[in-house]
Amino acid sequence: MALVLAGIGLYGVISYLVGQRTQEFGIRLALGAQRRDILRLVISHGMKLALIGIGLGLFAAYWLTRFLQKMLFGIGATDPMTFSIIALMVVFVAILACIVPARRAMKVDPLKALRYE
Numbered sequence: 503m504a505l506v507l508a509g510i511g512l513y514g515v516i517s518y519l520v521g522q523r524t525q526e527f528g529i530r531l532a533l534g535a536q537r538r539d540i541l542r543l544v545i546s547h548g549m550k551l552a553l554i555g556i557g558l559g560l561f562a563a564y565w566l567t568r569f570l571q572k573m574l575f576g577i578g579a580t581d582p583m584t585f586s587i588i589a590l591m592v593v594f595v596a597i598l599a600c601i602v603p604a605r606r607a608m609k610v611d612p613l614k615a616l617r618y619e
Contacts, residue, residue: 508596510599524615531612541604563585
């Protein structure tokens, strides 16, 4: 459930940022940027946010597992396999959450974006 909520939250943030930067994307496209450049820009921005969150989350989880160590059976509190699988799942969900707003940013019509606002 937390993974779904994180994906929805990241989607909302990236979607909002794409909406705010519509005019910028239009200018970039009017000046000759390729649509794949816009796609790469939006996805890289979303992944930066996700990687910062993953880093902070892994750091906090590593230190907070000391309190749960007595309740875990069969695995260590800081099992590297568990930490890496969860981090990869979050990266996958972050990529999925960034694709929809990135595709919307790619389809911006430069003329409409320049007239926007």
